Amino acid sequence: MRLLTGLPLTDPTSGFKAIRRRALERLMRERVSAEGYGFQIELHFKAHRIGLNLLEIPIVFTERRDGQSKLSAEIAFEAMSLVPRLGFSRLFRRRGKGR
Secondary structure (H helix, E strand, O other): OHHHHOOOOOOOOOOOOOOOHHHHHHHOOOOOOOOOOHHHHHHHHHHHHOOOOOOOOOOOOOOOOOOOOOOOHHHHHHHHHHHHHHHHHHHHOOOOOOO
8 A cells, every 4th residue: 555655654544533624624625536444545645645744643453352344345345446546646647736
């Protein structure tokens, strides 16, 4: 994921997200197409691309003991196909507004 997207994060799908209002207002101008958990990767990618600072503070999750995963095959496939698309975008498209 880091190689393809250029994101300076080790896990863009976990942890608590804190976004400043000014940054969120800038991000609202960007189109996010992912509907499942992949939206987190895409959101970080677009934030990084428009020059916003990303800071990762690791957290530790305990393994699920009861219940079932909410991750469907469709959502998993969307997330797996999203990273190569973002990498392609990074390599062959012009940077977003403000860059």
